[in-house]
Amino acid sequence: MSALASAKDRLAAVRPKGRISPWWILIGLAAALFLLSVLQLVTGADDLASSGTIRATLIATVPIALAGLGGLWSERSGVVNIGLEGMMILGTFGAGFFGYHYGPWVGVLGAIAMGAIGGLIHAVATVLFGVDHIISGVAINIIALGATQYLAALAFSGLPGGGQTQSPTLRDVNSITIGPLSDALGDIEGSGIFFVSELAAGLRALVTELSLLVLLALLLFVLTYFVLWRTAFGLRLRSCGESPAAAETLGVNVYRYKFIAVLVSGGLAGLGGGFLALVASSNYRDGQTGGRGYIGLAAMIFGNWRPGGLLAGSGLFGYTETLGLRRGGESVHALLLLIAALLVIVAIWQWRRLRHVSAGVSAVIALGAAALYYSTDAVPGDFTRMAPYVTTLLVLAFASQRLRMPAADGQIYRRGTAG
Amino acid sequence: MTPRMTRIALGIAAPVLALVAAFLITSLVLLIAGDPVGEVWSTILSVPATRNIANIINSATVLYISGLAVAVGFRMNLFNIGVDGQYRIAAFAAAFVAGEAWLPGYLNTLLAVVAAILVGAAWAGIAGVLRARRGVSEVISTIMLNAISTYLVAYLLRQAAVQEQGSNIIATREIPEGSRIPGFSLSDQAGTTVYGFVFIAILLGIGYWVMLNRTRFGFDLRATGRSEPAAIASGIDTKRMIIYTMLISGGIAGLVGLPILFGAAYSYGSTFQSGLGFAGIAIALLGRNHPIGIALGALLFAFLDEQSNPLQILVDVAPDIVKITQGIIVLTVVIAYEVVRRYGLRIEQRQVAQALERPAGEKSEVSA
Numbered sequence: 001m002s003a004l005a006s007a008k009d010r011l012a013a014v015r016p017k018g019r020i021s022p023w024w025i026l027i028g029l030a031a032a033l034f035l036l037s038v039l040q041l042v043t044g045a046d047d048l049a050s051s052g053t054i055r056a057t058l059i060a061t062v063p064i065a066l067a068g069l070g071g072l073w074s075e076r077s078g079v080v081n082i083g084l085e086g087m088m089i090l091g092t093f094g095a096g097f098f099g100y101h102y103g104p105w106v107g108v109l110g111a112i113a114m115g116a117i118g119g120l121i122h123a124v125a126t127v128l129f130g131v132d133h134i135i136s137g138v139a140i141n142i143i144a145l146g147a148t149q150y151l152a153a154l155a156f157s158g159l160p161g162g163g164q165t166q167s168p169t170l171r172d173v174n175s176i177t178i179g180p181l182s183d184a185l186g187d188i189e190g191s192g193i194f195f196v197s198e199l200a201a202g203l204r205a206l207v208t209e210l211s212l213l214v215l216l217a218l219l220l221f222v223l224t225y226f227v228l229w230r231t232a233f234g235l236r237l238r239s240c241g242e243s244p245a246a247a248e249t250l251g252v253n254v255y256r257y258k259f260i261a262v263l264v265s266g267g268l269a270g271l272g273g274g275f276l277a278l279v280a281s282s283n284y285r286d287g288q289t290g291g292r293g294y295i296g297l298a299a300m301i302f303g304n305w306r307p308g309g310l311l312a313g314s315g316l317f318g319y320t321e322t323l324g325l326r327r328g329g330e331s332v333h334a335l336l337l338l339i340a341a342l343l344v345i346v347a348i349w350q351w352r353r354l355r356h357v358s359a360g361v362s363a364v365i366a367l368g369a370a371a372l373y374y375s376t377d378a379v380p381g382d383f384t385r386m387a388p389y390v391t392t393l394l395v396l397a398f399a400s401q402r403l404r405m406p407a408a409d410g411q412i413y414r415r416g417t418a419g
Numbered sequence: 420m421t422p423r424m425t426r427i428a429l430g431i432a433a434p435v436l437a438l439v440a441a442f443l444i445t446s447l448v449l450l451i452a453g454d455p456v457g458e459v460w461s462t463i464l465s466v467p468a469t470r471n472i473a474n475i476i477n478s479a480t481v482l483y484i485s486g487l488a489v490a491v492g493f494r495m496n497l498f499n500i501g502v503d504g505q506y507r508i509a510a511f512a513a514a515f516v517a518g519e520a521w522l523p524g525y526l527n528t529l530l531a532v533v534a535a536i537l538v539g540a541a542w543a544g545i546a547g548v549l550r551a552r553r554g555v556s557e558v559i560s561t562i563m564l565n566a567i568s569t570y571l572v573a574y575l576l577r578q579a580a581v582q583e584q585g586s587n588i589i590a591t592r593e594i595p596e597g598s599r600i601p602g603f604s605l606s607d608q609a610g611t612t613v614y615g616f617v618f619i620a621i622l623l624g625i626g627y628w629v630m631l632n633r634t635r636f637g638f639d640l641r642a643t644g645r646s647e648p649a650a651i652a653s654g655i656d657t658k659r660m661i662i663y664t665m666l667i668s669g670g671i672a673g674l675v676g677l678p679i680l681f682g683a684a685y686s687y688g689s690t691f692q693s694g695l696g697f698a699g700i701a702i703a704l705l706g707r708n709h710p711i712g713i714a715l716g717a718l719l720f721a722f723l724d725e726q727s728n729p730l731q732i733l734v735d736v737a738p739d740i741v742k743i744t745q746g747i748i749v750l751t752v753v754i755a756y757e758v759v760r761r762y763g764l765r766i767e768q769r770q771v772a773q774a775l776e777r778p779a780g781e782k783s784e785v786s787a
Contacts, residue, residue, distance in 0.1 A: 082500075082558065121750075129754045134498055134558060138700050139749035146742025147448075153737035154452055164737070294562045301559060382574035389566040396555045396563075 025308055029202075035338060037198040043334040051189055051201035051208070053322055053331075058205060059280050061318030062217045063088070063289075066272030067296025068303070068310045069224055070115075070265040075305060076228060077261030078241035079126050080410040082137025084269045085293025086144030087118035091273025093148040096167035096284025097155050099277065104173040108213065108274055115270015116263050118144055123262035127255055130412045141293075149286060156284075165286035170278055176215075178207040211279045220268070225307045237261055241406035244413040255415060269293060298392040304403050317388045324384040332379040332387065340369040358398075425766060433759040434705070437751040444751075445744045449736075458734045463726045463741070471725050473604075473611040479714075479721035480617045480678050481692075485699025486717055487627050488672035490708040492557075494631060495644040495664045501546060501561025502672040503696025504568035509539035510676030511572045511591070514687030515579055517680075518592030527598040532677065539673020540666045542568065547665025551658040557665070565696075576689065590688030600681040616678035623671065624710040640664060672696070701749045707756070720745060 036048045067084045074081035094114030099107020118140055125136040149165075156162035161169055185207065188200035228234035237257045239247040244254045272292070277284045295317050302316075303309025323331040343366035350359035396403075442460075449456045467475060485502055492499035499505075517531035546564060549555040580589040602612040631637035643650040643660050650657055675695055680687065702720055706712030723745060727738040 125750055125754065130757060131750065131753045135704060135753055136750065138500070138697065139746050141746075142697065142701060142749065143743055143746030146739045146744075146746055149739035150448075150737045150743060151452070153739065154454075291562075291566055294566075298559060298563065380574055382570040382577075386567050386570040389563045393549075393560060393563045393567075396560060397549055397553050 025312065028312065030199075033198050033202060034195055037195045039334055039338050040198070043337060048323075048331050048334060051186070051204040053326055054202050054205040055208070056322040056326060057315070057319045058214055059211075059318075060321045061314045062214055063272040063275050063280065063292050064296050064299055064317050065221070065311055065314035066217055066275065067269045067293045068300040068314055069220060069296075069307070070268035070272070071297045071300040072224065072265075072305065072307060072310060073228075073261045073268065074119075074122075074265035075300070075409050076238050076241045076406055077258045078244060078406055078408045078411065078413065079122070079258055079262050079265075080133040080137070081122065081262070081265055081269075082134050082294075082297070083118060083122050083140035083144075084137075084265070084296055085289060085291065086137075086141035087115040087122075087266045087269035088273035088276070088289045088293045088296075089141075089144045089148050090114040090118045091270030092277045092284050092288050093151060093273075094270060095274035095277040096152070096170065099170040099274075100159070100162075100168055104171050104278055107170060107278055108173065108271065111270045111274025111277070112267040113270070115273060116267040118270070119263045119266020122266065123259045126412070127258045127262070130414060132412070133410050152284065152286065161283075167277075167284035169282050170284070172282070173211060173213050173278055175209045175211045176207075177209050182208040213275055213279050217271075217275070220271075221307050221311060228307075238406070240413075241408055244408055244411075245417065248415070254413060258413075269296070272296065295388065295392075298389075301403065301405075302392060302395055305405055316391065320384070320387045320391070324381065324387070330378055332384045333373065333376065336369045336373040336379070340366045340373065343369065422767075422770065426763070429759050429763045433755040434752060436759070437748060437755040440751040440755070441744055441747040444747050445740065448743060449740065454736045454740075455734055459730060459736055459740065462730055462733055463723065465726070467722070467726060469606045469608060470610045473613050475718065475721045475725045476613050476617060477678070477682070477721075478724060479717040480614055480620045481675060481695055482698055482702055482717040482720055483620050483714055484623060484671060484678075485675045485695050486702035486706060486713040487623060487699075487710070488668050488675065489696075489699045489703040490706070490713060491627070491640075491668040491671060492664060493644075493703055493708050495640050495660065496647075497550075497661065497664055497668070498558045499543060499546075499561060499665065499668045499672070500558055500700065501543060501564050501696070502668070502675065502699050503694065504561070504565035505539040505542045505669045505672035506675035506696060507691070507693060508542055508568040508572055509535040509673030510680055510691065511575060511687045512538040513673075513677060514591040514594070514680055515575075517594040517598055518686060520592075520595050520598065524597045527595070528600065528681065531594075531598070532674070535673040535677055536670040537673070540670040543665045543669020543672060544662065547662040547669075550665070551661040573689070576687070580688075588688055588690060590686040592686065594681065594685045598681075599685060600678075602682055612682075614678040614682035616682055619674075620678070623674070624714065627671075628710045636663075672699075675699070698745075701745060704749055705752050719748075 040048050067088055070084055070087065071081050091111040091114055094110035094112070095107040097107075098110025102110075121143070122136055122140055125131040125139070126133050152167070153164045156167045157164055159168045182204055185200045185204035189197050189204055191197055228238060236247065236252045237260070239250075239252060240254050240257045240261075247257075248254050273289060276288050276292070281288070296314070299313035299317055300310050302313035303311070320332075323335070343362045347359045347362035347366060350356075350362060446456050446460070449459055485506065488502045488505075489499055513531040513535035516534045517527055520527050522530055542564060543561070546555075546557045546560040549560050550557045576589060576591070579591055581592055600615045602615045605611040605613060629637075631641060639650070639655045639660060642653065643655055643657050647657055650660075676687075676691065679692060684691065698720060702713055702716040705716035705719070706714070723741040727741040730736045730738045730740070
């Protein structure tokens, strides 16, 4: 009886942690935008929150977010998926091949299908044959890279504009522009009123040339949340990731759920790759994914294996990636000031909680960032591009104790071992 | 068959089974794509010329060191995916030190090699400390460190490099002739020079074996890899073991680029070979973390790479087809070992059951 009560207590204590409701995301977005407006006012780096930057951020965020969503499905069922990168690569080829021959929307389906093939290999290896998840993932990354290079040489050589390492130009999927609204918001953005201008820029990015695939990606997030956390199917799937033995004793077909999850995972990562080929650029190119599968995985861990947190993490990565491309030196230089200010707050907070060592570390880093801000004019491009990875490493180093992955994540489960 | 012979036969059966499966799957891919299967294999499996043999030994040397670096981690259940970043940043450091030539002759070489080991170890050590002290998965942290090292090296290269005249390739200062590691030729023909570093690689393999099997540290390492709770119970400081193992793995990884640096390239430029770390993972798996197995795996991968080069010219097939083969080998090897292990277990059980039945002369309950 007491054991049950304490288990309940523990559940109650665990539940609210790491949860981000949709409202918090909106409030967080508004807060981020507000901070950026302040920063623009203080530093004069006016490309931090322009509608161009925000639109580019959306485009950069979606592939990472889709890969991360793929990781979420897979890891919630207990299968670690390092192979996301390979599945994305397969997706870029699928979009290139089917998109060129049959039009962009078939290209989207082709990307999903190619990614799902990668997922199938991963599922067969890890679930049926009990191969270590990371080994299988590494193998899939090797196979996918070789296979796409081989197939691309076969499929695109000799086509107009195509070659061994790239496909011909692909048609884009449809996008929406609400003309009058876009123009009106453009006027407000140009007015330069503090915060209002930035808010208008954000809204304008949403109504100007918004790709339907971006909408689809957002929809998939909502759908994932609903399916995994609000249906019996999702509960069973997640139970395979928490305790497959317990799930099996309750009659859940663990192998089947893991198979479905990993297949969906591959399809989502493939869609992310397809997005890169169809929307973010205009053709398939060798090496197009550039490690975004790994970043997606990092974003998922950053987001504590939850869709909301994952989306926030992907947004952070997408934003830093965008700044790296658009007048990055100046923008990231301005961000140094923000980092310094935030770290000072963290240091004060930690000091009050009597964590003097970590408060000291935060304060020193804050001082360093501020010194760097006042002593330089721009951050070199290499460091700008390094920023997302360093951020992930820092987040993992300082928050890893707060993260909770599915209890049986990465463990090999063999049917019939439930006893 | 005696149990010992059975075990050896099963040990050989697994890699053979894996290679045959990989061969069949690759053939299937070629068939579906409509490429000439027979001609592809006859090109790849033809006898290599002396020049090709030298190339195979050279790239196998590099892959072997990479495989050893990964294998050290594997023996302790640590997944060092970061060999790729570690060897690139270490090779850059070595090239910079050797290019500056602060010391004369081979002292300069020695200093550069030590610098490479230290830098590689330090870079891997970050992941080790994060894992031991903060519980961060070394898989994720080394992936992040790989990306960071790419940009860091690119930045440092631009600071330290000298621009070659008339080209936009930038590289570190060239290593002076007295500090290069000489190779030896397989024949009188040009282009058949084998890296002198191959002997260092062999010594490294022996050292790896001795460290793991003949030292207290190696015992602790393997014990921690087999069962962490048991290791803790027997008084091993597993956290410290994690950091040490990552340092050793990174130190070996630091050597990966050096055969190329001191034997062929003589400088670190933006075109320095990348991706050797990921091949090392595959090779360590293929060789079951055993120094001789890793050597065979490295030779196999080098053989496939070298022999696939003329495919494009001879039979108009993209040489990338062997990457598919290599990736499939990684999967089939692991699966084959698992299948063979289960089969061997069943044989053993049957033998035990028979042995129990015979002397008693009555039916035994256990006849699995």
